[in-house]
Amino acid sequence: MSSTNTITTQLTLTPKQKPTAEQRGFGKYFTDHMFMMDYTLGQGWHNARIIPYQPISLDPSAMIFHYGQSVFEGMKAYKTADGDIQLFRPERNFKRLNASNERLCIPTIDEQFALEALKQLLAIDREWVPSEPGASLYIRPYIFASEPFLGVAPAKNYHFIIIMSPVGAYYSEGINPVKIVVEKQYVRAVVGGTGEAKTGGNYASGLKAQELASEEGYSQILWLDGKENRYIEEVGSMNIFFKINGKVITPALNGSILPGITRDSMLHLLKSNNFDVEERRITIDEIVQAFEEGTLEEAFGTGTAAVISPIGQLKWQDMKLTVNDGQIGEVTKMLYDTLTGIQNGTVEDKFDWIVKL
Structure with a gap:
């Protein structure tokens, strides 16, 4: 579970140009910011932060590369005709993420804290949620083992990250079987x-x-x-x-x-x-x-x-x-x-x- 009740925020100084509706596709462009939190055995989940979207630095021996300890979710945010931003059953996604964590021997997260972190991230990057019919902001929460170690065992260190990507309508020309x-x-x-x-x-x-x-x-x-x-x-x-x-x-x-x-x-x-x-x-x-x-x-x-x-x-x-x-x-x-x-x-x-x- 999370050992912190605060989320620090660092805003980008170089906002990206948003893709046009024609450019979007699926999972090709990403918003200005990301959420990140770390896990250390004995300390629990800590250092919750929203930071500019950026590369991740990992040791070549990070266990994710060798033994595949990772889980993820897929969800979306939608913009209504009134300009409101809304999520669809997000609590079920974080509950399922924890079920996956249990199976992969990954420490569980505080589901309510994760939802609050997502809301804060969305509030910062809300202008990235497309407004055209059928378009949405795809959200990818994921957790992976980051400990540098080649032994076959559950890792002692993990990263929990949420990234977001604007996507167009899945069916650009209507639903085709x-x-x-x-x-x-x-x-x-x-x-x-x-x-x-x-x-x-x-x-x-x-x-x-x-x-x-x-x-x-x-x-x-x-x-x-x-x-x-x-x-x-x-x-x-x-x-x-x-x-x-x-x-x-x-x-x-x-x-x-x-x-x-x-x-x-x-x-x-x-x-x-x-x-x-x-x-x-x-x-x-x-x-x-x-x-x-x-x-x-x-x-x-x-x-x-x-x-x-x-x-x-x-x-x-x-x-x-x-x-x-x-x-x-x-x-x-x-x-x-x-x-x-x-x-x-x-x-x-x-x-x-x-x-x-």
Whole structure:
């Protein structure tokens, strides 16, 4: 936990030029300031500070380089039509960050203090939050081992950092369904591993499969379980949902699937709109059967970056399963419009999800 109640601030003397809407892309430009806090065994978390965005100096033997002790989160800040800045369920992100910390043997943080630090950072860099429809300020909190030591053990020193990047609308020309391929050779995670933690190694292990999928013209990988290679788990960096014969189904959290905050939000929206929803194990054979019977009505992935990615085609072995004629489905569109509306302040927040600056 944090051992300090104060955050020191050093403002930049050389503010950056903000990128135009056309330049932004995703994760290419960063705001003027960053938050940083250090951990030392025996002292706890200390030296909380907001400083100009800058490089980090690390010893070549810093343990992060050798044993991968790191965790991170992804969240966004939005500007409403009235000019207010608001966050979407940030407390859930810091709670999940601590769950990842526990799994990676990283000291936990004070979640309320982390949220206050983020609010102060946003207040300083609030002019970086884009105002165009669909645009937002992406926020990346992360923690990594900084101790210079080559022994295999939990580190004694860490850095907790928050950086922020203005991003444009994920769909610049409207929501277009993506094509994904069901991975049959590689696995992302197994129960008992780190699949339910948000740690860098999970993403590095998926790069090869993603590279091969891209060569075939597919946007994402649909991962199957690592034991039997038949139960559906996640789509790349997103959770997945299917609408089959009127019922919405998503894989149950089992220890190898990341508990997505957007996933949880979609479940709330679906249930509040009286949809029949199931969280359970789903085999790829069940999806193929639903396709063949004509009951596979919609499929979509959910995550912070895109909110929803409609799935227009699934490739499994030699089969290509076209979903809803390759068009976005009614339920998918309703969920996207509702959640983005809550995030940007145009739809009433009935769930108390929004935190205003």
